[in-house]
Amino acid sequence: MRSRNAPTSKPEKGLQMLEALSYQFIQNAILAGILVSIASGIIGSLVVVNRMVFLSGGIAHTSYGGIGLAVYFGLPIFFGASLFAIIAALFMAYITLHQRHRMDIFIGLIWAVGMAIGIILVDLTPGYHVDLMSYLFGSILAVSQEDIYYMVALVVAIVAIISLRYRDILAVSYDSEYAVLRGINVPFFYTLILVMSALTVVIAIKVVGLILVIALLTIPVYIAEKLSNSLGLMMLLSGVFSTLFTLVGLFFSYQYDLTSGATIIMVSAVALLLFFGWQKIAKGIR
Amino acid sequence: MSIISIKDLNFSYDKEPILKDINLEVKEGDFLAIIGPNGGGKSTLFKTILGLVTPKSGTVKVLGDKPQKNLSKIGYVPQNTNINTDFPIKVIEVVMMGHVGHKRPLFGYAKEEIACAMGVLAQVGMQEYAQAKIGSLSGGQRQRVMIARALCAHPKVLLLDEPTASIDVAGQKQIYELLKKLNKSITVVVVSHDISVIMGYANRVAYVNKTLTFHELDSTFKPKDKQEHFCEVEMLQLLSQKKDCKC
Numbered sequence: 001m002r003s004r005n006a007p008t009s010k011p012e013k014g015l016q017m018l019e020a021l022s023y024q025f026i027q028n029a030i031l032a033g034i035l036v037s038i039a040s041g042i043i044g045s046l047v048v049v050n051r052m053v054f055l056s057g058g059i060a061h062t063s064y065g066g067i068g069l070a071v072y073f074g075l076p077i078f079f080g081a082s083l084f085a086i087i088a089a090l091f092m093a094y095i096t097l098h099q100r101h102r103m104d105i106f107i108g109l110i111w112a113v114g115m116a117i118g119i120i121l122v123d124l125t126p127g128y129h130v131d132l133m134s135y136l137f138g139s140i141l142a143v144s145q146e147d148i149y150y151m152v153a154l155v156v157a158i159v160a161i162i163s164l165r166y167r168d169i170l171a172v173s174y175d176s177e178y179a180v181l182r183g184i185n186v187p188f189f190y191t192l193i194l195v196m197s198a199l200t201v202v203i204a205i206k207v208v209g210l211i212l213v214i215a216l217l218t219i220p221v222y223i224a225e226k227l228s229n230s231l232g233l234m235m236l237l238s239g240v241f242s243t244l245f246t247l248v249g250l251f252f253s254y255q256y257d258l259t260s261g262a263t264i265i266m267v268s269a270v271a272l273l274l275f276f277g278w279q280k281i282a283k284g285i286r
Numbered sequence: 287m288s289i290i291s292i293k294d295l296n297f298s299y300d301k302e303p304i305l306k307d308i309n310l311e312v313k314e315g316d317f318l319a320i321i322g323p324n325g326g327g328k329s330t331l332f333k334t335i336l337g338l339v340t341p342k343s344g345t346v347k348v349l350g351d352k353p354q355k356n357l358s359k360i361g362y363v364p365q366n367t368n369i370n371t372d373f374p375i376k377v378i379e380v381v382m383m384g385h386v387g388h389k390r391p392l393f394g395y396a397k398e399e400i401a402c403a404m405g406v407l408a409q410v411g412m413q414e415y416a417q418a419k420i421g422s423l424s425g426g427q428r429q430r431v432m433i434a435r436a437l438c439a440h441p442k443v444l445l446l447d448e449p450t451a452s453i454d455v456a457g458q459k460q461i462y463e464l465l466k467k468l469n470k471s472i473t474v475v476v477v478s479h480d481i482s483v484i485m486g487y488a489n490r491v492a493y494v495n496k497t498l499t500f501h502e503l504d505s506t507f508k509p510k511d512k513q514e515h516f517c518e519v520e521m522l523q524l525l526s527q528k529k530d531c532k533c
Contacts, residue, residue, distance in 0.1 A: 049370075049373055049374070163393060164392065166393075167382075167383075167390070170375070170379065173373075174370065174373055174375055174380070174383070175370070177338075177364060178362070178383060178435075180338065181336060181338075181357055181360075181362055182357070182385075225374055229374055229375075229376055229417070229418075230374055230376055230379065231374055234374045
């Protein structure tokens with residue numbers, strides 16, 4: 001199992017998996033995987049139906065600027081990353097609401113500038129070499145107790161917001177023009193969706209890394225979309241698939257000593273391929 | 287009583303005027319057709335009635351008040367209902383979006399809301415599709431669902447923007463028959479390209495091309511009998527001519 005912060009010595013085969021489960025860092029990894037899967041299942045569904053996939057990618061990369069900031073000033077990483085992600089989300093919400101046709105340019109802009117800020121701030125940090133790779137590809141085995149608390153808080157907040165304002169969020173996502181006519185505050189809910197996506201992206205960075213975060217937000221969601229006739233069911237199924245892929249990915253990563261984030265994504269991609277195949281066959285039979 | 291009352295309305299996005307000195311009265315029970323060339327300002331006129339854009343000058347009143355105050359009294363069916371067909375949403379959920387945002391339970395939908403939505407679906411003949419995914423319906427069926435959504439808040443007037451633009455001929459006729467039926471209890475305003483079709487149903491016509499020319503539909507504009515060929519081009523020219531009108 002290759003991860004920057006994980007112990008490298010391995011116990012005997014056979015006992016390996018069972019013993020692994022008794023380690024605190026493995027327990028944390030599994031818990032983090034489940035929490036991130038729930039959040040990314042819900043938020044990924046919203047991102048896909050609102051066609052914000054590229055936008056979320058931009059926000060994910062911008063948050064690296066926040067990671068650099070946190071390293072430079074010695075702040076918690078989640079704090080720095082969340083700060084940058086929220087600023088990026090608010091900025092992009094403003095652009096979407098006022099200059100929708102120029103959106104792609106601004107996504108590219110925040111994407112690159114965020115990364116650049118992060119890299120320069122890490123360069124400037126004296127005597128400390130943060131491992132860029134662990135943020136690009138995730139470090140699920142380095143999840144701390146505090147990280148878990150942060151993830152639990154975010155998942156609870158997202159579930160609460162979605163359950164209480166499901167109808168508004170559904171209306172804004174399905175037909176925003178009509179939502180305006182029903183007296184719904186569309187800019188507010190649009191911004192809320194973006195901010196929730198930004199915060200989800202930040203916790204997902206811990207699991208799969210900021211380059212691969214988009215796959216986690218889209219692959220399980222895409223499969224779920226095809227099987228759902230309502231947004232709520234899509235969110236639920238996405239969460240279930242995401243959890244499954246993450247845990248299976250973790251297992252393979254441990255078993256074959258592979259980078260966890262990349263393994264999780266490859267498991268998802270193989271599942272997607274199998275799903276396509278199954279759909280083709282099912283269509284042929286009909 | 288006037289359902290919609292527009293006085294001396296002017297509108298422009300920048301310098302070029304889109305709508306100029308528009309005056310329009312829509313009375314209870316009317317079936318008004320708004321026709322005119324693309325880019326002539328039909329959709330913009332709709333947006334001013336819905337209060338989505340603010341006119342440069344002039345007033346728009348719906349039931350004697352600002353459009354924003356009477357949103358629940360206006361049923362709106364937007365132009366393109368073929369967008370977002372991948373969206374995982376059930377027909378009944380789309381219809382329930384039509385309810386106006388107060389008096390609702392903490393979670394989910396109230397029993398009365400579901401009953402009301404089923405009622406309007408029955409009105410448009412779509413009740414057996416309530417649980418179907420919206421994307422699985424045909425264009426004409428989807429349009430009926432959008433009409434049901436607009437009817438959900440029990441509006442006084444139904445505004446439809448090109449309701450038959452992407453529907454086959456048989457489906458178009460069904461939609462107009464439905465509107466005719468609904469017109470017995472509700473005022474209908476339709477923006478349409480299908481001039482020859484709309485002539486059989488509307489009782490008044492407004493031709494919009496920057497300015498508005500208004501016509502009561504009497505026998506002069508209706509084909510005398512079904513055999514007679516009625517040239518759309520000729521009719522458009524006829525309708526665009528300024529005539530003395532009552533508004």
